[in-house]
Every structure is written in structure tokens, then in C-alpha cells.
Amino acid sequence: MCFSAAATCTVRKTDYAFEVTNQTVNIKFSVLQDLQNLGAQNVCLMTDKNLSRLAPVKAVLDSLSKTGVRYKVYDNVRVEPTDTSFKEAILFAKNGSFDVFVAVGGGSVIDTCKAANLYASHPDADFLDFVNAPIGKGKPITRALKPLIAVPTTAGTGSETTGVAIFDFEPLKAKTGIASRAIRPTLGIVDPVHTLSMPERVAANSGFDVLCHALESYTALPYNQRTPCPHDPIARPAYQGSNPISDVWSRHALHMVAKYMKRAVRDPEDLEARSSMHLASVFAGIGFGNAGVHLCHGMSYPISGNVKTHSAKGYSVEHPLVPHGLSVVLTSPAVFSFTAPMCPERHLEAAEILGADMRQVKRQDAGAVLADTLRHFLFDLQVEDGLGAVGYSKDDIPALVKGTIPQERVTRLCPREHTEDDLSQLFEASMKIY
């Protein structure tokens, strides 16, 4: 699967499937037309300080100037956003009375823009109203939001396809989020050219997010085993468990990761590989946005939230940071060893897709085989050797477990029931990987 440099996939919310243009358009053209089609009069462009100087944002600005449409730029998005940084963006959106939002960036930017759009459309709501329970009130979203065009510049979060916005809730030092189909972007513009500027470690960490989206959604609790069963389809949660539709996307994304990720990380000029990882990110996003994720993600939130001094190579930020994809993948060997007994066939299939030699492998080896395959994959990609290497020790485990407990929204999609002791052991087993 090879794209020309200028091929752009647009992802429309109102269709069953994505539309792929046959236009060798660049971002200027696409955003311009789409803004006009949406009848935009007053646009909010959100991005971060770093991106605001780079080509994708410049292209959108150029496009906006040409249309003569009014716009304001908010470039103060925090990488790995917090409730404080969300609120600042929300205030900007409330004051602007915008009729269309455009988010240019990675998951942090797109998620922040989703939240800004949501609360600007519900000016009387309290911030915790729509935040996932038990941290927030998890209220349903009833009013219509403004259109949001998402232009992803990393190949990881799949945020352009999902109804989820994640942030660090500082009072509890834990990540949580807002999850509702209502905040899903109206349109995603997926242009591989934008990912060519990703530094090597950003490509690696965002790729790990794709890998775990695919693996977790493919092994998530099956949709027909999830409880409680809502009495009305409208009350269904965003994450519904693995199902015949999400399976197609999760498995396909995993194949693409297996084929392209190492090439994409090592060679930023490898357009085929970077394009494919960008699409893999979209595809895994449709999979997990429908099925959900489970323990790697649930446990990752306190890993990023409790960061002490770890500074992330390749990221232009001034604060300590365990990048999201890294915090997710570090527990993956332990997690899939733990979940394998519940659906060994899927774990074996995943290991095979990732290149494991399956001769003489038995059903009961599923966990060990997938874990070893992941260890090799991470080692080849020069990943830090476990939680120990990003600043954690055994003493931190109680805090990490405590930060995982509120992540029920995702952890209850784990195919295997688990206690706090199980979580402790999973964190402990992840202190060192190799």
C-alpha cells in the first residue's frame, strides 16, 4: 500500500466508511474547501507552540487568510494536557464564539480542541460534568457541538477517529478523560506528509500507541460478554468490547504495524512506511474507538501522571514527561501474559502477525510467546528497559495501582478479572523488560 506524497485521506464522520479522495490535494486546498462547505465564518485553530511554526499550521493559516474568513489561533495546547490546560483552552473557545474548530497536531491538540468545543457549546456546565465517572459525573452530552476538523500530525492516538479526550487530572495525579460519540471530529484530514517531520522517538512512541490500540482492542472483552446491558441503544458506552467490526480494523492495523513500524521509525524519509503508519493509526483508532482498550492503557495513565524527572528525548517540552505511547507499551509484555489464558487464539494470532515463529507453539504458551515477541520488538526499537528506566521503583507501585483504580472505563474491558494484587504484580513485572 503506497501513497503518493500528496495523497490525502479524508475521514468523514457522517459516512459509514472513510472517504479517500482521488485528488492529489494538499492540506490548504482541503481545509479551505471543507471550511467553505461547513459555512465557516469564525474559525478557531488550535495547535501547540512547537507546531505553530511548522508547515501544517502554516498551510492552514495561509488557507484561512485566502478565504477571508475570520479566525483566531490558540497555540498554547500542553503536550499531555491537564485539567488546567484544558480549562484555559475552554475559556479561549468560550470567549471566541467560534462556529468551526480546526485542530492541527497530535492527540494532545485534538483532545484539547474536543474539550474546548464541548464546553463552549455547554457554557453553563461544570468541568467535571462530562468527565468520566468515577472522577467526574459522566453526564450524557445532549446539545450539538460545532464542527471540528482534525488534522493529525503524529501517527499514534487515532484521536481524529474517536470520541475520547484524555487529560491529567492534577488533584488525583491520574489521567482520565471525556468519552462520548458527540465529541468525535466531524472530519479528519489524514495526510502522510505531516508525519515526515516527526523525530525518531516521537515516531516510535506514537507507533507503540497504535500497536497497543490494536492489541488491546483485539483482546478486549467480547461485546456479548460486557455487562450491564443497556436498555436503550442510546445508553451504550463508547467502548463496547471486541466485536466483528472492530476486529477487522484491529487486526489490519496490527498487520500494518508489523510490516512498517520499524522502517517508519528508523527512516523519516521512508514515505511508504510513514504513510502506512499514519493510516494504521487511523485504522487502529476505528478499532479501539469502537471496542475499547484495557490494561496497558488503564495502567499507563498513572505512569504518565506520576512522572518524576524523566525527560523524553525528541519532545520539545520543558516539563518531565513519559510520552503516552511509551507509558502504554512498557507494561505490554506483562499484560498480555496475564490476559492470554482468556483468549489464547487471539494472542497467538497477534504473535504470529508480529513475526513469531509458531512452529511447535502450544495453546498454553500464548501469553509467553506474545510477551517474548513484544520484548524483541521493543528491544529492536531501543525502548527504555521498563518502568525502572523511566524513574520508577518498587516503592511507587502502590501509587501506580491507586492511579489505575479510577480507570474503570477501560480496565473493565480487560478480558480477565483482576484484583489490586494482580495490578501490583503487573507493575512489578514491568519494572524491567529485557
Add this chain to the structure above:
Amino acid sequence: MCFSAAATCTVRKTDYAFEVTNQTVNIKFSVLQDLQNLGAQNVCLMTDKNLSRLAPVKAVLDSLSKTGVRYKVYDNVRVEPTDTSFKEAILFAKNGSFDVFVAVGGGSVIDTCKAANLYASHPDADFLDFVNAPIGKGKPITRALKPLIAVPTTAGTGSETTGVAIFDFEPLKAKTGIASRAIRPTLGIVDPVHTLSMPERVAANSGFDVLCHALESYTALPYNQRTPCPHDPIARPAYQGSNPISDVWSRHALHMVAKYMKRAVRDPEDLEARSSMHLASVFAGIGFGNAGVHLCHGMSYPISGNVKTHSAKGYSVEHPLVPHGLSVVLTSPAVFSFTAPMCPERHLEAAEILGADMRQVKRQDAGAVLADTLRHFLFDLQVEDGLGAVGYSKDDIPALVKGTIPQERVTRLCPREHTEDDLSQLFEASMKIY
């Protein structure tokens, strides 16, 4: 992939991907809730005479009675509809001032309901306004339609996922249609239980439609080679050529057809096989609804439209009929022999998925290998031996070619350019298959 009898997939237009409920709901429950969520006050239920006596329609009627919502039933849909039968349904819809439409049936019912909904929402439009050019004017649809819930009872057309409504245009004795995202159903309720009542030949012919949707969309002209390139995304046609997203669905549907179709045809009680074919129909629908089909479909329209005396086994109709799926599949060996040189890898991959022995097969054999594989597949499923067996002779070829010419909407997605002579030869090669 196995579903319990009562598992129901609901397909929502407003999401990226389908939602699959974890509810062991039956159709009554689902339609009831969804009608309430849509605020229905006055429902139009469309079906055909035969189905109106069967369980799926009874379940919906029972559900409607319980809600106390007003409704009217139109059960006069014609199997393989015509402009006349469309117009009759449109008149019913115009007179009823309905706020929600429910279509329970195969492609004929769902397509008729799409047309009725469309023209009832555009009461001043002339019938040909929205019909595909060159037969109609192909005008864009600008006004919003009423919600349409589609409940497919066959596993073939995928009409619940597409923005296409096909009918016989009697003045030209050719099939044509209306194609616009605007007429796509709001919600599809895909319950395998409904397909258990399909007679063996209906299961076979609708399965062939799925097979050809998958094969044609997978081999359609690639999206980045389609011309002309529209200047605005809103002007893009419904059928965009094969692309990385449709490919996922087309290939996956083909795998399911290969695995389940023969079982589903032979044993109506094989719930796993019939469920899987029902889902394969949905999946192929997303694939071709996005990529398009080409020659098998383009050539099928005059094959059904010019029918003389052939009576279709298993169909409760009083008029001569070459069922849609049969009219599509009869030319498939000839068509894929013809298209193979343009993308031999895809033809070889399709043959392999359908079970061909690929040892010692060369690239230049792609067409012959796929054609032979299809012949074996059709023979095993006891398909009539070519166009000759459904009442055509060489003398009919000029009329069949003439009826194919107006099918530009699909035939221009053929990966290989073709003349009228080419079409003649394809029809001739399809007179006898084995």
C-alpha cells in the same frame, strides 16, 4: 465468528464504524427504542407482499403497536423494482407525511424506500432529476431526508450500507439508479435470524451479489487514477475507486464468502454460516459503497432488464426474473479474465482466497486462474450454465451491449478501458460457463 441467534448488529450512519450491540435484543426491542430515540410520530413501514406475512415484519408491527405511534404499511414493493413501482411507493410516501421510514426486506424493499423517502422530501422534483446521468439528470440532493431504518432480510445487496437505489427503467429496458450519500439509511439492523427463512436459491443468488461486490470493488480502478478530479470534496461521486479503506472491507468480505457461502446455501439451519454471510453482505456493502463496482454489475443490468421468460426458482414472483445476484455472477469468469492484466496481483490474491491452488501459478495466469476458480465455485453451487441457460442467445448481444452503455456510473470504474466490441465478446464468452 459465531453469533448467538439473537445477537444483533446495528449499523449507524453517524459513526465511523458500525456499532455492535452487546444486547441479546430481538428486532422488536431494537426498532422500538430506535424509533423512540428518533422521536417518531408517524412511521412508514415498507416491505413486499411475501415478507408482510413473515416474522420480521410481524415483529416490527408488534413493536409499532406497543409504542402507540401512528404508522402505515406499504407492502406493494416490487421484487426488482421499476420506475413505475418506485413512483407508486413515492406517491404513498408523499401522501403520508411520514417522519420516519422503516424498510424490512431485501435490496428491492430498501432501495424502494430510499427513493420514496427522497422524493417525499423533494415533492416538486421530477422523477428523473435525481436519477443517474445519462438516463436522468443526476442533480445533487440538497434537502435533508427523513430518518430511514433498514432491516435487511437477505444477505446480498448491502443496501443498508449504501447510498444507492437501483431500478429497471422500463422505457430503455435497462437498470439504472439513484446514487447519493444523502439517501443512505440512518441505521441498519442486521439480525442473522432474518436470513434463516431465505430459500436455497435466494441464499445462493444474494451470496453471488456479495461475491461480486467484493471482487469488483477490490479490482476497481484505484482511487488515485479516477478522473475527472473534482474541485471540491462535496462533488465527489459515491463510487470513488478502490482505496486503502474499501480494500480492507472487500478483502475481508471475500474471505467470509470463501469460508461460509457454500454452507449457508446448503443448510438454512447453519446459523453460523448464515450469520457470517449476512455480515459479509454488510462488509462488502461498505467496501463497494465506497469504491464502486464495475463490469459484472454494469453488464448485469441489461441481463435482468431484458429478461424474457426465465422464471427464478425460490422467488415468489409472478413475472419473469433473472435475480440480481445471478445476473451479476454469470459474466464474472469472463470479466475477471478481461480485467486481470491491469492488476494481476489482486486477481491472484482473490483466487487464492477462494481456494485456488497457487503453486506454480504465474502472474500472467491471473485471469485464467481466477476465472477457473469462479467456474468451480459456481458449478458447486449449481448455477445455471451461463446466459444461454437463462434465455439469451447470440442474437441478444447487441441489445445487452446497448443496455450496458448507459451504466457509465459503474463501468467507468473498470480498471481496463473497453469498447463495445469488448463488451460483445464478454457477453458472448458468458453464454456458456462450464
